[in-house]
Amino acid sequence: MELPKIYNTYFLAIISTVGGMLFGFDISSMSAIIGTPQYVDYFDDPHGVVQGAIGSALAAGSVVGALFAGSLSDKIGRRDAIFSACLWWLAGTAVQVACNGYGMLIAGRILNGVCVGITSSQVPVYLAEIAKKEKRGSIIVIQQLAIEWGILIMFFIGYGCSFIAGDASFRTAWGTQFVPAVVLMLGIPFLPRSPRWLAKVGRVDEAIDVLARIQAGGRKDDPLVVAEWEEITTILAAEREAPYNGWRRFIKNGMWRRTFAGTSVQAWQQLSGANVMTYYVVYVFQMAGLRGNINLISSGVQYALFIVFTSIVFFFIDKTGRRPLLIYGAIGMGICQFVVGGVLGSYGSYVPGGVGGNENVIIQVTGHPSHVVIAFSYLLIIVYALTLAPVAWVYAAEVWSLETRAIGMSFASVANWLFNFALGLFVPPAFHNISWKTFIIFGVLCFGAAAQAFLFYPETAQKSLEEIEILFSKGGPKPWNTRPGDSLLDAKIAQVEESQQKGEHLGGKLGSTAHSEGLRA
Numbered sequence: 001m002e003l004p005k006i007y008n009t010y011f012l013a014i015i016s017t018v019g020g021m022l023f024g025f026d027i028s029s030m031s032a033i034i035g036t037p038q039y040v041d042y043f044d045d046p047h048g049v050v051q052g053a054i055g056s057a058l059a060a061g062s063v064v065g066a067l068f069a070g071s072l073s074d075k076i077g078r079r080d081a082i083f084s085a086c087l088w089w090l091a092g093t094a095v096q097v098a099c100n101g102y103g104m105l106i107a108g109r110i111l112n113g114v115c116v117g118i119t120s121s122q123v124p125v126y127l128a129e130i131a132k133k134e135k136r137g138s139i140i141v142i143q144q145l146a147i148e149w150g151i152l153i154m155f156f157i158g159y160g161c162s163f164i165a166g167d168a169s170f171r172t173a174w175g176t177q178f179v180p181a182v183v184l185m186l187g188i189p190f191l192p193r194s195p196r197w198l199a200k201v202g203r204v205d206e207a208i209d210v211l212a213r214i215q216a217g218g219r220k221d222d223p224l225v226v227a228e229w230e231e232i233t234t235i236l237a238a239e240r241e242a243p244y245n246g247w248r249r250f251i252k253n254g255m256w257r258r259t260f261a262g263t264s265v266q267a268w269q270q271l272s273g274a275n276v277m278t279y280y281v282v283y284v285f286q287m288a289g290l291r292g293n294i295n296l297i298s299s300g301v302q303y304a305l306f307i308v309f310t311s312i313v314f315f316f317i318d319k320t321g322r323r324p325l326l327i328y329g330a331i332g333m334g335i336c337q338f339v340v341g342g343v344l345g346s347y348g349s350y351v352p353g354g355v356g357g358n359e360n361v362i363i364q365v366t367g368h369p370s371h372v373v374i375a376f377s378y379l380l381i382i383v384y385a386l387t388l389a390p391v392a393w394v395y396a397a398e399v400w401s402l403e404t405r406a407i408g409m410s411f412a413s414v415a416n417w418l419f420n421f422a423l424g425l426f427v428p429p430a431f432h433n434i435s436w437k438t439f440i441i442f443g444v445l446c447f448g449a450a451a452q453a454f455l456f457y458p459e460t461a462q463k464s465l466e467e468i469e470i471l472f473s474k475g476g477p478k479p480w481n482t483r484p485g486d487s488l489l490d491a492k493i494a495q496v497e498e499s500q501q502k503g504e505h506l507g508g509k510l511g512s513t514a515h516s517e518g519l520r521a
Contacts, residue, residue, distance in 0.1 A: 005192045007213040009131055013139050015187035016126055017146035019082055019119030021180045022089055024150020026058050026112050027278055028303070029096075029174055031151075032158025035282040035358075038169040043102050047359045049429060050102065055279055056424030057106040061092075061113020062120065062417035069118040070407030077197050078126035078406070083188045085118035089181040096174045112177075113417075121413035124397035125405055129196040130214055132224075133464045133487060137317035137394050144390035145310050150180065151278065152303040159300065196402050196465075199232055223500065227492035228464065232402070235466040239403040249404055250411070257472040258399045261457055262408055263415040265326070268449035269392035270419035272333050273442025274384035276427050277302065277377055283431060284377055286361045287344060288370040298374070302381050309385035321461040321484040322395050326453040329387020334446030336380035341439030343372050348436060360428045363435040388449075392416075398460045398468055405465075458482040464489040 006012070033039045034051065046054060065085070073081040092111030099105045124140050131139040154176070161173040195214065198207035208220060211229060216222035250259045277284060285298055317325065347369035355361040365373060400408035430438040458471040461484035470476055470488075 003189045005213075006190050007192060007210075009135070009139060009214060010142075012130055012191055012214075013127055013142040014146075015184070015191060016079075016082060016123050017143045018180050018184040018187065019085065019115075019123045020143045020146035021150035021153075022112075022177070022184070023116045023120060024147040024152075025154040025177050025180060026109070026116065027147075028151045028154035028158060029177060030055060031279055031281060032155045032162070033170045033173060035286075036162045036169060038162070038164075038166060042167050042170075043105070045357075045359075046102055047354075047428065047432070049425070051360065052425040052428045054102055054106055054109065055428070056421045057109035058113040058116060059417045059421030059424050061110035061115075062117035063113075063414055063421060064110075065114035065117020066121045066410050066413035066417055067117070068410075069121045069413070070410030072118070073122045073125065073197075073406040073410075074200070078122050078129070078194045079188060079191050081122050082119055082126065083185060085115040085122075086181045086185045087115075088112070088118070089115035090178065093174065093177045093181070096177075097171050115181075117413060117417060120393075120416070121409045122406065124393050125409045126194055128397040128465060129194040129405070130192075132215060133462055133489065134318060136398070136465075137322070137391075137461060138314050140394040140397055141310065141314045141317055141390040143393055145307065145314070148303065148306045148310055148385070148389075152300065152307060155300050155303055159297075196232060196405075199236060200402055221500070223493045223496040226496045227489060231464060231466045231489060231492065235469065236402050239401055250408065254472060254474045255401075255404070257456075258401075258404075259408065259411065261472070262396045262399045262412040264452060265392045265395050265457065266412040266416035267419050268330070268445075268452070269388050270416055270423055271442070271445045272330060272384065272388055272449060273337055273423075273439070273445065274333060274380060274388065275420065275423065276438075276442070277381055277384075278306075279424060280360075280427055280431070281377070283358070283361050283428075284340075285374065286355050286358060287348070287364055288373040288377075289364060289366050290374075291356065302378060305378060306381055306385045306389075309382050310390055313386050313390055317391065317394065318461055319484065321459045322391050323453060323457055323459050323479070323482070325387040325391045326395070326457060327450050329383055329391070330446045330450035330453065332383040333380055333388070334443045334450070336376045336383065337439045337443035337446060339376045340373055340380070341436045341443060343369050343376075344436035344439065360431050362432060395457065395460065398465060399472065401469060402465070454480060459484055461485070463487050 065088070069081060072084065088111055092108045092115065095104055095108030095111060099108060123143055127140045127143065128136060157176050158173045161169050164172060192210045192213070193206070195207045195211040198210060208229060212218050212220040212222065212225045215228065216225050219225065249255060281302055290298055344363055344365060347365045348363040349365070351362055351364050353359070355364050396412040397409055427438065456479055458477065458479040459482035460468050460471065464487060467488045471482060
């Protein structure tokens with residue numbers, strides 16, 4: 001029996017981005033737990049490479065998931081690929097809850113990571129393909145908000161469970177991860193398939209119907225629907241006539257620019273070092289002298305700030321555009337990293353054996369310098385929440401063509417997760433071996449991200465997915481000369497309106513044009 005579908009784009013975004021909430025749950029399932037005595041005692045005080053392996057296991061699994069997510073999505077559709085990811089999550093959560101040592105814990109987190117690799121790459125693709133160009137950025141930002149709500153909810157679940165004695169403390173917290181996966185699995189059958197995927201696989205009538213229902217309340221003769229469908233079919237037909245197949249599609253005919261932009265923006269999101277504050281914020285605040293419940297609560301405040309300021313960017317990301325947020329956000333984050341590292345290096349005291357016996361934290365500041373470290377750690381998260389955190393997902397989902405989007409976004413996600421894995425493995429030993437210099441390294445990388453965004457990332461805001469191809473084509477505009485708006489789709493809509501007023505009824509030709517026939521074939 002076919003379940004009824006709901007076509008409100010915000011509803012579609014809220015349900016599909018529960019996949020992002022899974023990612024957030026897994027982040028906090030560690031950050032809220034790693035400092036508790038129950039965790040430390042049961043797993044024999046994991047530190048250095050061992051704790052790095054536990055922390056980075058999610059990213060390792062996510063690389064695997066992202067690698068095959070694109071092909072899976074092209075074959076069975078964006079919606080069903082997201083559903084299949086939940087099965088990996090259920091298996092991974094079961095292994096974590098039942099773990100008898102850090103080996104099983106790592107295995108469970110790897111399985112969860114496969115799910116996150118699929119959802120993190122294909123949820124943005126699904127959202128990009130259903131959203132209007134004027135709202136595409138804000139719709140995809142909901143993915144980042146879902147991640148952050150997952151982080152906050154799970155963090156305080158972990159905090160509450162920290163008062164439970166013994167290993168039931170972390171097992172109970174990890175067991176709650178079943179809940180969002182079940183919610184997502186129950187909601188997905190009510191979502192329509194992506195109209196662009198339907199066009200790609202030749203299901204033309206369904207594609208037109210879904211496009212019309214999402215964009216115009218079911219009116220197939222609406223000028224927006226007519227113009228957008230013409231644009232989709234024209235670009236798709238041109239892509240299929242290109243002489244390049246396989247991996248060469250991502251390099252030849254100027255596609256390397258899009259591949260470079262999509263993968264590098266995701267890499268910079270990790271290389272900015274902001275996720276150090278989400279994975280290991282407990283360690284950073286230990287360096288600033290916070291202990292016990294005060295440390296956990298202060299960490300939770302940071303996650304709340306994350307949600308508040310990403311909610312703010314939801315309202316203006318499509319007005320300001322992507323470039324300013326990427327450039328100035330990276331510069332602001334770099335300054336924060338330099339301040340934190342500089343204060344720790346100038347005023348920090350070496351603590352043999354680690355602060356409170358934690359060998360990952362060997363430096364500590366007190367008094368006013370500790371307040372500066374805490375303040376700029378919060379400021380770093382605020383800037384990140386306003387800029388790179390949401391915009392990197394938005395930009396990476398926009399730059400691909402229809403034929404390459406699912407696999408291309410997989411490439412971008414692999415870049416994100418490879419660096420996430422590397423940093424998760426690198427940071428605990430880095431804190432132990434070079435302490436404050438870790439933050440200086442991230443500061444330098446942030447300025448590198450700003451430079452690349454200025455030189456190589458054209459503005460994609462308020463432009464249709466199909467016309468973004470022009471921005472990356474040979475002879476296209478210089479990135480620093482591009483701006484939000486100036487969409488060619490608007491001119492096509494005006495042409496359709498004029499033709500309809502003259503009685504030509506172009507809307508009636510939907511599904512019967514040469515392009516559409518070619519897609520069916």
